[in-house]
Amino acid sequence: MDKILCGVDIGGTKLSVALMTTAGEIIEKCIDCDHVHKSECGLTDQVKSNISRLLKNNGLSESDLLGIGMGCAGHIRFRDGFIITTSNLKGYKCYPLRDSMQVSYKVPVILDNDANAQAFGEFKFGAGRGFGDLVFLTISTGIGAGIIINKKLYRGMTGTAGEFGHTIIEPDSDLTCTCGNKGCLMACACGMALPNLFRKKIIAGMTSTLDLPADFDYSKVDGRLVKKGLDSGDPVSTEIVLDSGRYLGIALYNIFQALNPPIIVLGGGLLSWGDIYLDKIRKTFFELARDMMYDPIEIRVSEIGPDAGVIGAASLVLEQC
């Protein structure tokens, strides 16, 4: 039997573990939602236990695995295999997650940032198939990214390359990012920015046609509410989607100038805003790039779907082969 891959995606709400073929087909997966408050050791034990169960369920053993790939949000020092920081989990400052797993396995364990994992997943199995270079951006609560150059992830010195969410696109903005700087892409155009963007529109005198209570708590504005507003013709929601699309278009233009990739793949929850959002991203990008673009560049939507995290994590094993 061909060797298979194991993927582990450690997110802020879900811990997903899956067995996958080298063709990207999931054999079986399990999802837990009780991992967030566990200690570092507790989480590692939970992952090991889930892997054992999945292998047993399928009549397999560790020797059937090519390796175990792990994706985790946050700053990951790839070469040392530890989490520098992650805002999704408590603790985990400089935690050697890879080695705490590796001691229990003979097959290689690989740990990387979740956006890097998804980027490699898109390259192997999704919208980036056939390309040697690509940039992937995931736009959800935050913004993550991965860069692939010559069929390998480009990680930079520490492993944190591709933090486009912290590139500054509006230096005079009053919107503060999680990093403390003002005007980062993440502060202006992702899920965590939406409460501020909505509040600013209302303060500026716009009226939302969404049926919101008078004492509505704007911190509850999320991508889903804005989508509801967009679908019902709410002018506040529509402007937020267009503003966000413009900022993303500027960010893509900056990426184009820095890296000149043949394809940029976009994923993440806010893509559910649909064509109006994507059209604004593309329009802004192409207006800025104009005749500086000598070869066509593709801006495509992720094709992996809801299992992108765990498929990406498993695909990390293939990068090392």
Ligand SMILES: [Zn+2]
């Ligand atoms: Zn920032």
